[in-house]
Amino acid sequence: MSDLSLFKQFAPQAPKQFQDGNNAVIYTRVSSADQEDNTSLASQKRYCEAYAQKRGLNIVGYFGGTYESAKTDDRKEFNRMLTFVKRSKNVNYVIVYSYERFSRSGIAGASIADDLLKKYGVITLATTQELDPTTPSGSFQQKILFLFGQMDNELRRDKVVTGMRELLSKGYWVWAPPRGYKDLNKGKATERKLVVNEEGKLLKKAFEWKAYQQMPIVEIASRLNKMGMNILEKRLIEIFANPFYCGLIVSKMIPGQVIEGKHEPLISRELFLMVHKIRQENRTQGFVQNKENENLPLKVFTKCDKCGGPITGYLVKRKGLYYYKCNTKGCNINRSAKAMHEIFRATLQSFKIGKEEFAIIKLQLEELMGVFFKTHIEEAKLLKQKLTESKRKIEAIEERFVTGEIDRNLYDKFRPKYEKECFEIEQELGKTGGYKSNLTKVVNFAAKVCLNPLVLWEKSDLHGKRIFQNLLFPEGIIYNRELDCYRTPRVNSFFSPIPQMARALKKHKNGDFIKADKIPARVVLPGLEPGLF
Numbered sequence: 001m002s003d004l005s006l007f008k009q010f011a012p013q014a015p016k017q018f019q020d021g022n023n024a025v026i027y028t029r030v031s032s033a034d035q036e037d038n039t040s041l042a043s044q045k046r047y048c049e050a051y052a053q054k055r056g057l058n059i060v061g062y063f064g065g066t067y068e069s070a071k072t073d074d075r076k077e078f079n080r081m082l083t084f085v086k087r088s089k090n091v092n093y094v095i096v097y098s099y100e101r102f103s104r105s106g107i108a109g110a111s112i113a114d115d116l117l118k119k120y121g122v123i124t125l126a127t128t129q130e131l132d133p134t135t136p137s138g139s140f141q142q143k144i145l146f147l148f149g150q151m152d153n154e155l156r157r158d159k160v161v162t163g164m165r166e167l168l169s170k171g172y173w174v175w176a177p178p179r180g181y182k183d184l185n186k187g188k189a190t191e192r193k194l195v196v197n198e199e200g201k202l203l204k205k206a207f208e209w210k211a212y213q214q215m216p217i218v219e220i221a222s223r224l225n226k227m228g229m230n231i232l233e234k235r236l237i238e239i240f241a242n243p244f245y246c247g248l249i250v251s252k253m254i255p256g257q258v259i260e261g262k263h264e265p266l267i268s269r270e271l272f273l274m275v276h277k278i279r280q281e282n283r284t285q286g287f288v289q290n291k292e293n294e295n296l297p298l299k300v301f302t303k304c305d306k307c308g309g310p311i312t313g314y315l316v317k318r319k320g321l322y323y324y325k326c327n328t329k330g331c332n333i334n335r336s337a338k339a340m341h342e343i344f345r346a347t348l349q350s351f352k353i354g355k356e357e358f359a360i361i362k363l364q365l366e367e368l369m370g371v372f373f374k375t376h377i378e379e380a381k382l383l384k385q386k387l388t389e390s391k392r393k394i395e396a397i398e399e400r401f402v403t404g405e406i407d408r409n410l411y412d413k414f415r416p417k418y419e420k421e422c423f424e425i426e427q428e429l430g431k432t433g434g435y436k437s438n439l440t441k442v443v444n445f446a447a448k449v450c451l452n453p454l455v456l457w458e459k460s461d462l463h464g465k466r467i468f469q470n471l472l473f474p475e476g477i478i479y480n481r482e483l484d485c486y487r488t489p490r491v492n493s494f495f496s497p498i499p500q501m502a503r504a505l506k507k508h509k510n511g512d513f514i515k516a517d518k519i520p521a522r523v524v525l526p527g528l529e530p531g532l533f
Contacts, residue, residue: 024052024093025061027081029101041065044097051127052095060091078103082112085122094124099145102126110146114139165253171262178244179203179235180266194263202229203239207267210240211274212300212310214466246272270327274300295322296337297465298344298477305480305487306331313337324479333481340479347486348453351472351495353502355451361501362447368497369439383425390421446494 028044063081103109132138180200184193247265296313322337
């Protein structure tokens with residue numbers, strides 16, 4: 001067979017040759033948002049248009065016009081331009097200001113330009129670097145320019161990173177101020193003055209809630225939101241894990257290093273470690289601090305009388321004994337845990353009542369507390385009466401509508417009004433209606449606790465002890481070393497009258513009822529604020 005034309009379909013095809021045409025697209029970009037508003041983009045566009053006009057090219061599309069990093073070629077506008085060019089059948093050129101505007105990814109960028117030429121017959125031209133990529137020498141020169149762009153990018157990046165590392169090692173924060181801070185010298189790298197702002201003061205409270213009260217992240221975030229600081233739980237976790245807030249700097253740029261920061265600390269380092277419950281050791285003094293220890297239930301709950309700071313605890317290993325201590329210099333509070341626990345046991349025993357006193361104290365306490373909640377109880381009673389009246393109105397208007405006394409217009413006018421009244425009353429009733437029954441439950445619980453508060457505390461685990469301590473003394477207790485005793489800013493209102501009631505009962509051995517109105521409305525247990533246990 002001499003006709004070979006039938007076999008051409010099996011022969012490899014030659015690369016697509018550039019086809020004559022004068023359609024072009026223009027791609028412009030800057031590498032950062034700071035440059036987006038300057039004249040660079042407009043200048044690039046103007047030069048590209050002049051270049052197209054000079055060569056008699058017809059512009060069929062504009063792309064870019066924004067900031068996109070050329071470190072990689074994963075760019076939205078850049079990829080949109082490539083898609084347009086590849087899908088169009090009549091685009092012959094891509095015009096850029098310089099090849100570094102096209103790509104700084106070196107060989108990868110050169111490969112993209114080469115692919116456009118060989119597969120789609122589209123030439124990539126730069127206004128400031130005229131060459132002919134369709135020739136071997138022009139193609140080589142283009143690749144060299146792409147490589148230089150990549151090398152320049154790496155050198156610039158290295159200079160920036162080196163400078164940032166240098167500043168970090170000197171204690172200067174090189175990024176935007178973290179949440180809770182503001183920069184008083186904005187724009188001056190080595191003269192930055194990062195200080196705590198109003199949000200920072202709220203974040204300090206968040207650290208304290210977490211450290212001193214072991215409050216869950218969810219509750220802390222909720223509290224901050226109510227105080228006007230909108231923050232997500234995830235962001236709060238990141239803040240708690242950032243040593244920046246205690247005056248230190250760590251970064252991936254200086255791995256393994258912890259640098260003293262030049263900025264104002266939001267919290268102390270001790271508080272930061274308490275948040276993370278970190279075990280600390282002091283080898284020279286031979287004791288170990290432990291943030292979670294069954295042998296130190298009064299730790300943090302107890303405050304120093306001199307400085308107001310939390311009292312921590314430690315173990316003297318050579319003696320096997322636990323101690324409480326204030327870490328503030330000059331306070332000199334250092335007391336054995338055994339002694340401080342005995343004082344606290346005596347404090348709890350002051351709330352103890354006998355079984356024979358239970359019923360009468362419970363009755364007196366309920367009557368006394370009823371005075372405080374009298375307004376709420378009366379309000380609930382009035383609301384119930386109003387609710388009954390509104391429901392009667394609805395029943396009456398329904399009856400009058402059914403019997404034909406009123407027409408549909410009047411019925412539709414008044415029924416929604418009465419239903420709205422019922423809904424609003426029920427909402428208010430939901431807030432106040434349970435006071436009486438809840439008051440009885442709380443009083444009963446408080447009285448039962450006081451049957452043997454010491455045993456309840458001693459038999460509880462660490463978590464249970466803390467709950468009980470905070471229930472009885474919501475603001476903690478304060479230890480005075482000179483007098484070797486405790487005092488407290490506040491006792492739970494349901495417990496504070498009980499010791500005085502018990503003492504009064506002992507004076508009436510015949511069991512006569514003591515009228516609750518003879519007990520002052522604001523009973524304060526002797527030994528509390530301003531006195532001592």
